[in-house]
Amino acid sequence: MSLGMLSIAREELRRYNGRSGAPAYIAYEGSVYDVPSSFLWRNGKHQVLHEAGCDLAGCLDQAPHGEDFLKRFPVVGALSGD
Amino acid sequence: MAKVAREMVERAGVNVDQLLELLVNNAAAELTTFYYYTILRVNLIGLQGEGIKEIAETARIEDRNHFEALVPRIYELGGKLPDNMKDFHDCSACPPASLPQDPTDIQAMLKVLVAAERCAVRGYTHICNLTAGKDHRTYDLSLAILNEEVEHESWFSEFLGEGPSGHFLRRCETSPFVSKFLR
Numbered sequence: 001m002s003l004g005m006l007s008i009a010r011e012e013l014r015r016y017n018g019r020s021g022a023p024a025y026i027a028y029e030g031s032v033y034d035v036p037s038s039f040l041w042r043n044g045k046h047q048v049l050h051e052a053g054c055d056l057a058g059c060l061d062q063a064p065h066g067e068d069f070l071k072r073f074p075v076v077g078a079l080s081g082d
Numbered sequence: 083m084a085k086v087a088r089e090m091v092e093r094a095g096v097n098v099d100q101l102l103e104l105l106v107n108n109a110a111a112e113l114t115t116f117y118y119y120t121i122l123r124v125n126l127i128g129l130q131g132e133g134i135k136e137i138a139e140t141a142r143i144e145d146r147n148h149f150e151a152l153v154p155r156i157y158e159l160g161g162k163l164p165d166n167m168k169d170f171h172d173c174s175a176c177p178p179a180s181l182p183q184d185p186t187d188i189q190a191m192l193k194v195l196v197a198a199e200r201c202a203v204r205g206y207t208h209i210c211n212l213t214a215g216k217d218h219r220t221y222d223l224s225l226a227i228l229n230e231e232v233e234h235e236s237w238f239s240e241f242l243g244e245g246p247s248g249h250f251l252r253r254c255e256t257s258p259f260v261s262k263f264l265r
C-alpha cells in the first residue's frame with residue numbers, strides 16, 4: 001500500500017455498496033478497488049450475482065473473466081483486519 | 083408460465099429469480115446491440131468500411147434473433163420484460179456499442195464491435211456455467227447463442243489482425259444455431 005491509501009476494514013467496506021449515492025468499492029486479494037466508473041457495476045451490482053461492498057475472494061474462480069478485469073480499476077486502499 | 087418447468091429448475095438448485103434477471107439483462111443487451119449495430123452498419127462505408135458491413139449486418143440480425151429467442155424462455159420461467167423501454171435499455175448486461183467519436187475510424191469501429199461480442203461471449207458462458215446439468219432448456223438456448231457470439235467475435239477480431247477466424251461468411255442464412263428456437 002502506498003502512502004495516502006486508505007486502510008478499510010470489512011465492516012466499513014460494506015457501506016461502500018454503490019447504493020443511495022454511496023461509493024462502490026470491492027475488495028480482492030487485499031486491495032480495495034473503486035468500480036462505479038464501470039457500466040458493468042451500475043448501482044453497485046455486477047451481473048446480478050455480485051455486489052459492491054464485498055470481498056470478492058473466490059468469486060473469480062467461477063467468473064467468465066480473469067483478475068485483469070479488476071485490475072483496470074483504481075485501487076483506493078487496502079483491506080484491513082478480519 | 084410453465085409451472086413444472088420452473089419447479090424442475092428450482093429443484094435442481096438454480097436460483098430462478100437471479101437467472102431471470104440475467105436472462106432479461108442479456109435480452110436487453112441483444113436488443114440494444116441490434117439498435118447500436120444499426121448505426122454502426124450505416125457508418126461502415128468507404129473502401130475499408132464496406133468490407134466489414136456484411137458481417138456487421140449478419141451479427142446485427144443474429145443479435146435481434148437472440149433477443150427473440152430469449153423472450154419465450156423468460157416468460158416460461160415466470161419472468162417478464164420491463165414495462166418501460168428505457169428501463170430495459172438501462173439494465174443491459176453489456177455497455178452500449180456506441181458509434182466512435184470519429185465514425186470514419188474503422189479500427190475504432192471494429193474495437194467497439196469486438197468488445198460488444200466479447201461481453202456477450204462472457205455473459206452466455208456465465209449462464210451456461212450456471213445452468214449446465216440443471217436447467218437443460220436454458221442451457222441449450224444459451225449454448226446456441228454462445229456459438230453464434232463466438233463466431234461474431236472471431237469475425238471482427240480477424241479484421242483487427244488478431245488472426246484468422248477460420249470461418250467463411252454465412253450462406254444465405256442467419257442464426258444456424260439459434261434458428262431452432264425461432265420456429
